[in-house]
Amino acid sequence: MxxxxxxxxxxxxxxxxxxxxxxxxxxxxxxxxxxxxxxxxxxxxxxxxxxxxxxxxxxxxxxxxxxxxxxxxxxxxxxxxxxxxxxxxxxxxxxxxxxxxxxxxxxxxxxxxxxxxxxxxxxxxxxxxxxxxxxxxxxxxxxxxxxxxxxxxxxxxxxxxxxxxxxxMADWSGLDAAIQEVRAALQHPQAQIPPFAFLAMPGTTDAEQTRCASLWAQAHYGHVQALPRQIRQANRRIKLAYLSSDFRRHPLAYLITDVIQAHDRTQFEIYAYSQALDDGSLERQQLQSAVEHWQDIAQLPDDAVAQHMRMQGIDIVVDLTGYTQNSRCGIVAYRPASLHVNWLGYPGSMGLLNGKPLYDLIVVDDTLQMPHLAEEAIVLPCYQPNNAQRPLADRGTRRDHKLPDDCFVFCSFNQSFKITPDVFASWMCIMQQVPHSVLWLLESNRWAVENLKKAAHQAGIQPQRLVFAPRADIATHIARQQHADLMLDTLPYNAHTTASDALSQGVPILTIAGETFASRVTTSLLKYIQLHELICHDWQAYENTAIQLALHPEELRALKQKVTAQSGRLFAPERYVKSLEDALITALNKQTAIN
Missing domain, CATH: 1.25.40.10 (Tetratricopeptide repeat domain)
Structure with missing residues (x-):
């Protein structure tokens, strides 16, 4: 009306x-x-x-x-x-x-x-x-x-x-036609397409993904009236707030905890706004210890959280969740701070709201500075941070993990939704050329296990050559990866934290440089540690490289030594936080000058 x-x-x-x-x-x-x-x-x-x-x-x-x-x-x-x-x-x-x-x-x-x-x-x-x-x-x-x-x-x-x-479920029947219908629906301004799911659909482009995010933002937050613009108080520490639905036992904890802990407290006052319920985990406790102020917000509406941030005088909000599960993007729509930053949780642009970026900034590196980002880019040496160390248990033996002692072990511990028909077909081609090999996959769900075994059989690969790793605690999961010889990445949605997990254990990961944010994260990591030989430009090169490494143990051995020698650059939170802080200070000073 x-x-x-x-x-x-x-x-x-x-x-x-x-x-x-x-x-x-x-x-x-x-x-x-x-x-x-x-x-x-x-x-x-x-x-x-x-x-x-x-x-x-x-x-x-x-x-x-x-x-x-x-x-x-x-x-x-x-x-x-x-x-x-x-x-x-x-x-x-x-x-x-x-x-x-x-x-x-x-x-x-x-x-x-x-x-x-x-x-x-x-x-x-x-x-x-x-x-x-x-x-x-x-x-x-x-x-x-x-x-x-x-x-x-x-x-x-x-x-x-x-x-x-x-x-x-790795049930690919009917997907191609359905994905084309979804892409066509983007032409309608009222389309409601969940952005995270759209990222994983083969064939979607960088421009389409940003448009999808913008339509979602407009539909969900177009009614929000932003708070009046605030003037930042001078001569005090910068109040930096991290917003997340994953401050718990979650992969995010192994990326960000040490970075938060390492902030220069003479320049920054650190807040955490947590949507996650307390799971009683050590990871949760470590995150709480890493900040000066902790606020649980699961029971608070968006406007109340925004008002709390405003009352606290928050200068910068860094959202580590984006359009993933339990998103709280509506808080940012109220514009509670001077700057609002999109980082880590959602691998892509958060789009436009009422013709302006929903988030002011996005953290990227040269590899991930995509052409259709709505946000202004903060370009760091590397996009993804990591804690100095991963939790680690006894790796056990190959037999403990149902792996043969004398086989070459390809692995991919990505979630099953990232395994597309093209990805799996390429893996089967590789295994045909490396007969004494197995493919070690994450046991995501019972439907995926059954469907992937069927797909292997149809490709002429014995289903028992697929070995499924059950869910395990993080220390056991990371340690067992030492039994893998080569990790095979997925496209169009790469390994992210999973890639760093493998590299931390000296396991090379082979990837293809895609055309979207989510398809270039592994490329970003490999470029940073100067492992360009693991970055392929098409499926044929991907298959040829995997086969070459599997059949030439001396080449693989040299590559693993290189991974071990150079991957440590990824696990240096103190160095990482300095580049992040410099970029945030520059952006805040610029914003203050404009206002």
Whole structure:
């Protein structure tokens, strides 16, 4: 509804102040414009005039959800259902709220209740798929997305979810056509395409990925009113805040903890804003010890976190999550700091919001300075930091890891969604030319194991030559990689932390330099440690190099010695942090001068 329509409703309310329907319609009008505060006020007045009205209670829940307060939202939805449990829309909204809070089993119950009442609703099937996905039930998730598409064939986000989960399952049937449909949908300004899943789709370009991010940002944060511009206080330390959903036992901890710890405290005051729940891990404790101020934000809405940052006088926010799971990008949309930086979590641009970059800066290096970044680039010697050391356990023997003693071991510990048909076909070609070899893969999920074995058999490779490594604690996982001879990278989504893990153990990693951010991260690492011979330009060169190294042990031995000698440059957080600090100080001074 337009501003004129809202004004007309207000005039009617002036003449009929005790009419709850008019207050309700006013609340809906504000809600459509994503104006939470006046919407809440109008619905609250409607509820005073019509106590316990189930639809008014639902709308108050919708307002709370818009504000990011899912605990309050779910409470309103339950109050509404206590009055009338046969409301499909409220069952659905409660399920959505519970899923956002991580209460997946309860969410699935309410999605099913909603679908009993409205079995043909595509959105309900799609969101049930999301809950199944997050519960690890990938086959049920794919089936739910397929049902959503039966009812709404043009629901592009359901198609994206369907694609991405099939990629996780290494089920490649129908993907090419579906990916082309998604790419075509980018031409529509209202397209809702989850950016992270889009990164992993073969054939997508750098420009398309930034456009995807921009459409997502506009749809989700276009309503946000930025806080007034602040003037930075002079003659004090720079207040630097790290924002993340992964301050826990997570690969991020092995990249960033030592860098945060190494900041020059005479120049920087360090804050952490953590969306992650406390998992009680040593990694979490080390991260907490690395900062001066720690704020848990999982239960706080975006605007409250932004206001907290503003009250603290934060100068720079560095978001380490981006558009990955449990994203809190909405905080940055409020512009709480002088500078907002995109780094590490999301390998690509965060896009534009209302025609301007959602984030001011992105940390890259020369290899990753892509042509279509929305942000201004901070160009460092190397993009990816690392702790000085990885946690390490006893590596055991090859037999402990079900590896033959006398075989050449190719490995790839990337997640299964990164294994495309082209990647796997190349691996099978390599194995055909290296008969005394095995391929050591991460056991991502039971569907991927089964499908990859089938694909190997179809390619003429005995399935038992694929060895799947079960999930293990990080120290064991890193140590066991010492039994690998050569790591084979994936495209278009490279190994990132996984690449550094392998290099830390002296294992060479063979990659192809792609055309997008996510497809060039391994190239970035190898260039930094001057291992250019491991960077290939096409699949043929990739296969030839892998075969050459496997069949010529002396060449591989020399290469491993080179990796061991030079990879230490990647694990120097004190040196890394100095270049980062210099770049941030320069950018902040520039921003201060402009303001």
């Amino acid at each position: 337009s501003a004129t329509g809202i004004q007309h409703l207000q005039q009617r309310i002036a003449h009929h102040p005790d009419n709850p329907e008019l207050h309700y319609e006013l609340g809906r009008a504000y809600l459509l414009q994503k104006q939470a505060a006046p919407a809440a006020q109008a619905f609250a007045q409607a509820l005073r005039l019509a106590p316990n009205h189930p639809q008014i209670l639902m709308q108050l829940g919708n307002v709370a959800s818009l504000e990011g307060n899912e605990v309050l939202a779910s409470d309103y939805f339950r109050q509404s259902l206590a009055v009338d449990a046969q409301q499909a829309d409220v069952q659905f909204n409660l399920a959505n709220s519970l899923r956002k809070q991580g209460q997946l089993a309860a969410a699935i119950v309410h999605y099913r209740h909603a679908l009993q009442l409205q079995p043909n609703d595509a959105d309900m099937h799609n969101n049930l798929g999301n809950a199944w996905r997050e519960s690890g039930e990938l086959a049920l998730a794919v089936a739910a997305y397929a049902t959503a598409l039966e009812h709404a064939p043009h629901m592009v986000h359901a198609r994206v979810h369907w694609i991405h989960q099939k990629q996780h």
